[in-house]
Each structure stands twice: as C-alpha cells, then as structure tokens.
Amino acid sequence: MITVSRLSHDFHVGKKGKETIIPVLRQVSFRVEKGEIVTIVGRSGSGKSTLLNLISGFIKQQAGEIKIDGIHVTDLTEAKFADFRINHIGFIFQSFQLIPSMTAFENIELPLTLKGVSETERRTRTLNILARVGLLDYKDHYPSELSGGQQQRVSIARALIVNPPIILADEPTGSLDSETEQDLLQFIKELNKELGITFLIITHDEKVADIGNRTIELQDGQIVQKEVFI
Numbered sequence: 132m133i134t135v136s137r138l139s140h141d142f143h144v145g146k147k148g149k150e151t152i153i154p155v156l157r158q159v160s161f162r163v164e165k166g167e168i169v170t171i172v173g174r175s176g177s178g179k180s181t182l183l184n185l186i187s188g189f190i191k192q193q194a195g196e197i198k199i200d201g202i203h204v205t206d207l208t209e210a211k212f213a214d215f216r217i218n219h220i221g222f223i224f225q226s227f228q229l230i231p232s233m234t235a236f237e238n239i240e241l242p243l244t245l246k247g248v249s250e251t252e253r254r255t256r257t258l259n260i261l262a263r264v265g266l267l268d269y270k271d272h273y274p275s276e277l278s279g280g281q282q283q284r285v286s287i288a289r290a291l292i293v294n295p296p297i298i299l300a301d302e303p304t305g306s307l308d309s310e311t312e313q314d315l316l317q318f319i320k321e322l323n324k325e326l327g328i329t330f331l332i333i334t335h336d337e338k339v340a341d342i343g344n345r346t347i348e349l350q351d352g353q354i355v356q357k358e359v360f361i
C-alpha cells in the first residue's frame with residue numbers, strides 16, 4: 132500500500148550564502164501493507180513529521196521514492212499530487228485543524244465541496260459520517276462548542292468523508308485526556324477492522340503504539356534495525 136525506498140531529506144536553514152544544512156532523513160526504506168496499523172516512534176527531532184510530510188506530498192523529496200496504492204507519487208507534479216491526496220489520503224492532526232468559523236457539518240463536508248460533489252450527495256454523505264462518529268446531535272456546533280474528543284471525531288469524519296484507503300495521523304491523541312484517548316484508539320481500531328483503512332500514525336505514546344501491528348522507530352533520521360536473535 133505504501134512503499135518508501137531510500138528516502139533522504141535535508142533542510143537548508145539560514146541566510147542565502149550562509150546556509151546550514153540539516154540532514155533529517157537518511158536512506159529510509161519500509162513498506163506498509165494494506166489494512167495494517169503502523170506506528171512511527173522516535174525522539175523529538177528524529178524526522179517523524181518530515182517523513183509524514185514527504186509521504187503526503189506537502190514537501191518534495193530530494194532523494195528516494197514513494198509509492199502509494201501502486202502510484203509513484205514522488206514522480207507526480209504538485210497539482211497531480213494534490214489531486215491524488217484528496218482521493219487517497221485522510222489526515223488527522225494533534226491540533227484537529229478544524230476551521231473555527233464552520234460548524235461540524237461544514238467542516239466534514241468541505242473535502243466533498245472541494246471535489247465538486249453535488250449538494251444533495253454532500254448532505255447525505257456528511258450526515259451518514261456524522262452518525263458513524265456519533266455526532267449527529269452536534270452537527271450545528273462550532274469547534275469551540277465541542278470537547279477535545281468531539282473535535283477529534285469531527286476531524287476523523289472529515290478524513291473519512293472521501294473514503295480514503297489510507298489515513299496518516301500525527302500525534303492524534305496528543306491533546307486528549309486518557310479516557311478520551313482510549314475511546315479514540317478503540318474507534319481507530321474499529322475503522323481499521325470494519326473499513327480496512329490502513330493507518331500510519333506518529334506517536335510518542337506507548338498506548339497508541341500498542342494498537343499498531345508494527346512500530347517503526349526513527350533515530351537521527353534512520354530506521355532503527357531491531358536485532359534478530361536466532
């Protein structure tokens with residue numbers, strides 16, 4: 132489903148001519164199979180978010196290749212990657228990233244509006260997904276009128292609305308208390324089992340890492356190879 136091959140990335144910081152090069156990822160290779168939940172762990176600054184941003188096409192890779200759902204996404208133009216992203220990848224962020232001036236309904240509906248889906252179909256699909264995340268009664272609430280757990284459910288609903296085969300999540304439970312976190316993890320497991328959605332999740336939290344089928348550990352931009360004892 133996702134194949135990352137020999138991915139390397141540096142950032143150049145500072146004034147032109149006096150730039151410092153920060154090597155972030157070095158020769159990172161791994162595969163995520165369809166239907167897996169894979170977590171990415173590693174210390175702060177080890178390159179986890181950069182890796183997710185490269186897989187999402189938010190930043191362009193300098194070396195290496197990424198294949199998602201059979202497509203060499205690293206060969207796509209920015210516009211084609213954006214088009215691919217809206218149909219294939221859902222996102223969940225620690226800070227929810229909801230639009231404050233839009234209701235729960237409008238936030239969830241937005242990706243369909245961007246895709247040019249008709250109003251009738253948008254309404255049916257948005258109401259269905261609101262029911263799926265248990266927030267039908269909250270559809271007209273603004274993000275500020277929802278709890279953290281409810282806001283995260285709205286952001287999951289927004290990610291799910293285009294039926295993406297993959298969801299990428301960056302610290303999805305980072306802003307939630309431990310009870311709400313458990314609910315959310317249970318919900319991610321249900322989505323994985325019932326809809327077959329593949330999850331790639333960055334986390335610092337062992338409880339989140341525990342729901343994964345596999346954990347990839349990054350250290351100084353490289354994957355830590357676990358020793359195999361025979």
Ligand SMILES: Nc1ncnc2c1ncn2[C@@H]1O[C@H](COP(=O)(O)OP(=O)(O)OP(=O)(O)O)[C@@H](O)[C@H]1O
Nearest residue numbers: 142143144153155174175176177178179180181182
């Ligand atoms: N846009 C950028 N420009 C310059 N340097 C960057 C940029 N984004 C990240 N970095 C640097 O790249 C390195 C890796 O950052 P990244 O955010 O990928 O780490 P991380 O493992 O996700 O960290 P955390 O767990 O703290 O979120 C850090 O040294 C960071 O300062």
